[in-house]
Amino acid sequence: MARLKTVYRCQQCGHSAAKPMGQCPGCAEWNTMVEEVVEARPESLMAAVAGGGRGALTAASAVVALKDVGQDVEKRAAVGIGEFDRLLGGGLVPGQVVLLAGPPGIGKSTLMLQVAAKLAQKENFLYCSGEESLRQVSGRAKRLGLTAEKLLLVCETDLSKILATMEKVKPWAVVLDSVQTVSHPQLASSPGSVGQVRECAAELVRAAKARDTIVFLLGHVTKDGSLAGPKVLEHIVDTVLYFDAEQHDFLRVLRAQKNRFGPTDEVGLFEMTEGGLKEVTDAASFFLAELGRQAQPGRTVGVALEGSRPILVETQALVTPTRYPLPRRMATGLDLNRVLVLLASMERHIGLHLEDRDAFVSLAGGLRLKDPALDLAACLAVAGSTRDKAVPSDMVLIGEVGLLGEVGRVPQLELRLKEAAKAGFKRALVPARGVKDLPKIPGLSVTGVNDLRAAASAAFGDD
Structure with missing residues (x-):
């Protein structure tokens, strides 16, 4: 013993x-x-089930020269959900282990059930639930209108039985909901502890690599938004996806924190509806539903870039006299330190007096972005609210603002402007250095500005 x-x-x-x-x-x-x-x-459970020895990949134990390794073309299996496939780099790779993390109630189980229903149309797909009964999973599938004959359900938290079921059924993909509920029978600690999560995840990774089975692990997050459990969990899997949203917001944002087989700078946008999660393919129309409304002081529109996707974002600012000794500065969706730098730059270079006023800056739609191209939109929103002047509703603002008040160039300017023109904007303020090599965009008048003073003059019509 x-x-x-x-x-x-x-x-x-x-x-x-x-x-x-x-x-x-x-x-x-x-x-x-x-x-x-x-x-x-403990001895490997996979070895006990399959009759083999312990090891991450017993099939790859032999030494092979690099030049002798087979150069098979990587085959990807598309899920059939455009946003999910684009985030993964075109689809799933055999043997890939994907960790999906997010706060409670965000829609992780709903998304995985929709993915499982899509993939189960090809071969057997095993959905292992450790938090819900089979009746609850089946009831959700019926509410979402999902049907798949090859989607197999099992309610189990014992890792040895899960591995035995995988060996018996031989599915080509597995969902484990969630990894914090699974227990290793040879460990005395409770499910969800560091040792249990680490060992269970390691066993599942070994099983996935040995059988070329795609495995989805659902994970919980802590109060500060980080993944619950040991940090090694993120290292041993191939892909780490984070599912997030603003509180009481129907928009769900799926981000890739790590991806060995695809990009990490892409985002997937989903909208929670009664029929489940639906893709948001046209981000411009989603965030700018009232595109043609009358111009208002403190409202501007910029174009951010998330991965390869341009997103039109409405920036709102409110500047009011303060009743406190120190004026308040608040930012929602933007980095507060970055907003403080922009406020200081405006005070110095365009003579904006904010020392006795509260300033609030927010991105509409619950977005949280760090793209410097939104600097110019944020600055002119604050300036417009302070001076009670409105930027024209058909004008889009793109540019990074520096400490010296200059408007710097941003990457993918042409792509951003094409998205603005597609959404119906007629005018654009961009960095002057980026206009020279810019091709003509039909329906969009582009004006280059060198600094904040020139940008304010062009936007508000000041002399």
């Missing part, structure tokens, strides 16, 4: 100690040390 000992392990970073501590020495978090019973490293 293996010797047992008690250790105290941090549930955030995985640091272990022999005695209890209030603060973790590894990550400096408080009250995260949990008592665990540790024994000798």
Whole structure:
């Protein structure tokens, strides 16, 4: 019988100690040390089920020269959901392990059930639920109108039984909802602990690589938005996707934190409806539903770039006299430190007096972006609210603003302007240095500006 000992392990970073501590020495978090019973490293469950030995990839144990390795063309399996496929780089690769993380109620299980229904049209797909009963999963599928004869359901939290089911059914893809509910029978710690999550994920990765089975792992997040469990979980999987949204907002944003087989700068946009998650293919019409409305002071439109997708974003600003000794500065959707730099630049270079006024800047639609190309739109929104002047409703603003008040060039300017013209905008203010090599865009009058003063003059008609 293996010797047992008690250790105290941090549930955030995985640091272990022999005695209890209030603060973790590894990550400096408080009250995260949990008592665990540790024994000798357990034998691989996959090996026990399949009759093999322990190892990440027993088939690749032989030494092979690089020039002798087969150069097979990578075959991708498209899911059939455009936003999901584009985020993955065109589809799924055999043996790929995808970790999908997000806060409770965001729609992780709904998205995975829709993906499972699409993929189950080809071959057997195993959906393993550890949080819901089979009746609950089936009821959700009926509400969403999903049908697939090859979609197999199982309600199980024992990892050995899950691996045995995979060996018996031999599905080409598996969903595990969620990895925090699965327990390794040879570990004494409770499900969701660092040791359990690490070992269960490692066993599933070994099974996926050995059988070329696609595995989806659903994970929880902590209060600060990071993935619950050990950090090694993000390292051993191939792809890490984060599903997020603003509170009480119907828009869901899917981002790739890590992707060994595709880009990490793309985003997928979904809208939660009664019929499940629907793709938002036209981001401009989604965020600018009232494109033709009358111009208002403090409202401007810019074009951000998320991966290869241009998104038209409405920036709103409100500047009011303050009743406090120190004026307030608040930003929603934009980085507050960046907004503070822009406010200081406007005070210095266009004579904007904000020392006795509160300033609030927000991106409409619940978006959170860090694209510097939105600087010019944010600056003129604040200037318009301060001076009670409106930027024309058919004008789009693109440009990065520096400390010296200059308007700098931004990447993919032509792509941004084409999206603005497609949405119906007639005029655009852009960096002057980017106009020279810019081809003519039908229906859009482009004006180049060198600094904030010239931009304010062109937007508000000042002399």
